[in-house]
Amino acid sequence: MTDLIPQFGNTLYTLVAFILALSIIVTVHEFGHYIIGRWSGIKAEVFSVGFGPRLFSRRDRHGTLWQVAAVPLGGYVRFLGDENAASAGPGRQVDPALRRQTLAGAPLWARFATLLAGPVFNFILSILIFAGFAIFMGLPRDQVVVGRIAPMPPEVTSELRPGDQVLGIGGVPVAGWADMRRVIDQVPPAPVQDWLVMRDGEELTVPGPDPMPPRVSGVGARSAAADAGIRPDDVILSVDGVAVTRFDQIASKVAEAEGRPLDLAVWRSGDGTLSFTLTPKQQDLPAVGGGFERRWLIGVTGGDGYFTPATRSAGLFEALWLGAERTWSVITMSLSGLWAMISGQIDSCNLGGAISIAQTTGQAASAGGASFITWIAFLSAAIGFLNLLPIPVLDGGHLMFYSYEAVTGRPPSDRALNLLTALGFATVIALMIFGLTNDLFCP
Template sequence: MAFLGEFGGVIWNVLAFVVALSIIVTVHEYGHYIIGRLSGIKAEVFSVGFGPKLISRRDKHGTLWQVAALPLGGYVRFLGDANAASAGSEAVDPALVRQTLGGAPLWARFATVAAGPIFNFILSIAVFAGMAFWQGTPVEDVQIGRIHALPESQTNELKSGDVVLGIGDAPVATWADLGKAAEAVPAASVQQWHVRRDGAELTVAGPDPFPAVVGGIAPRSAAAAAGLEAGDVILSIDGTPVTRFVELRDKVGAAEGRPVLLQVWRPGAGVAEYTLAAREQDLPTATGFERRWLIGVTGGSFFDPATRPTGPGEALGTGVTRTWDIIGSSITGLWATVTGQISSCNIGGAISIAETTGQAASAGGANFIWWIAVLSTAIGFLNLLPVPVLDGGHLVFFTYEAIARRPASERVMSILNVIGLALVLSLMVFGLSNDLFCR
């Protein structure tokens, strides 16, 4: 039964990965296709998947749209391309040379190649903006929205709609003040909350501002492997009661990878125990990176903030900001890995991506869509790296052509493409080895 369960998990991960990859690659290739078509370049085939075609149809522009048997990506084959990778060229009627990728003006080639990664970023921005629009924006007052379930042992007289004015002796006027108040008051299972309710100010008993509530589970972490879930409340670690999430972090760090016993309360399921060992990970800081022992849980609150509708412009700004943050962290992480600031085990391969995708899908549709947006940004960024055979490599060749007013020689491009292909394959193998041996 354990084998069947593990096998079923693998199948789920693969299916989720295939769905996510198909969406991301289809958007990427559609970017190449539509900008190429608008630039006067003819696409002969647009394929979702590789290998033998399963279904197909030809549109009024002469492009064959097809779904192929191997759902591991997709491609656009332009007129004159020798293969699906657009590597090499075939002879075409001289009258049709302008409709080929190689025979198009430099601006058209540059725009067509750049469109793939750009469309990946557009997908990410659209998803993040849509989620911000759907979820709303916290109101300026520290107002309590939905209250999550807590163990019966934790007193909570707070109600949805309460506006928090203070905790203990610490005043609260903004969301930043809430964090400051949590640091100012001693950790305790019961705190005195000063709130405004229905126009009246009163003091009620409530939990610690940031109890040991699990807000999220990191993929491929000790917590994910043990079976912890978002919404769990950690009651104790190695028999010592835990009141505040920061206490959990400190005790896990002090164990330095030694297995710890967590007593956990789960809504609707009661109390259970989990044994897990933290893993060392590199975390970004304001000045660089630091290595810490982590079990892979993020802290949460026992309530959601009350929200107001998010305007379209505000949601779009959120989408752009989140996409740019992912690009920035990718650049920082890549540079830190290359320079040896952090472990090379931070580079994952297909297995880790598939596992993460499966866990995101298991966590719900919103998490899966969010992860697709993250992956889309990452794939767009990777494709812009100045490596031959990637889109970024082609853009470098085009830039050279614009400056030198002549294309690079076929011999030089062939050599660089071989080197680029070797680099990409080496990175794939390296990532796969990390998936197998870095735990």
């Protein structure tokens, strides 16, 4: 029985992290609906965080009941006249004098803006989080300057110091961070390299690590590495007894194995050298020339080196622009991945459900606050995109109906609305079941 306690603790931690992330994202989404609706003259009766029985509540001066409910898996805004929390159906009868304050009775522009605001606020949350990291953590300087240095295995000799400006590695000049890929391609892999640095106004050649060591910077959820217990900051020393000195070499060894179990020797600060056995999994990834390619993966990312770059301050507008670019990148990746699954370019197992999302959220929380908040930004952008899909009961479905009304001058008939709404509910439920099935049965 005691063996189950750690597993139960991990599950509880994952569940709490998932509920916290989901509550933040849903609250921001619903607040977008609420505030734009209120500014548009639409009255909100209830703003609920969670579903089910009410735990506590208060009513504000606008007459809206703000509540926290017992089931913390989402939330909703119920506008005056809404039949249900999804704002679906013909709606309830209200005093004709108050019809303008209902969603159904508001002008088309107000309805469109109110429904669009939910996904837009999700995108704004992502932009602000990414921008906040750029402002408070800074951006790498154009020149390669050593920041914080991470622990290294004892076989790696390094005399680099924080503040050193890197001028060359292995005899190859370094012009800046944008030049590092060229430098890595020209310098042969080795556990120790000659680094030319500028230190206190003097050029020095000192020993240092390979510029792209086999150090793990991230571990994917539900991956072979995560299942085996590999952690960020681990250094992979060998794969099947063959030493690796550069991160790229790991991918080659994994590809050569073609799904065969691999033995890894891993150095971990404080624990020394550890042994792991794991089996790579196949996954569809974006290809360089477009489309997707199927590859064997163990689920680690890396190549960041043993030191973080020294940073510079980011201006507000620069940070917001970077935040918008990163949010747009999440949206485009979501769109291309969805289309690739529909068109059969990638395996349907790439569509995860609530379990895989919860596990990824738990792992992000375990990696630290910064990782957890970054994951919230990614998840918020993805949820905003999914809500814009033209599926009835989602925001995108309502916007589709409003677009039809704008073009034809009349809304869809009640019969068509009821039929499409039923199909929308069935589609959403089917997708949820499909994702859950993938979580349980896909490798």
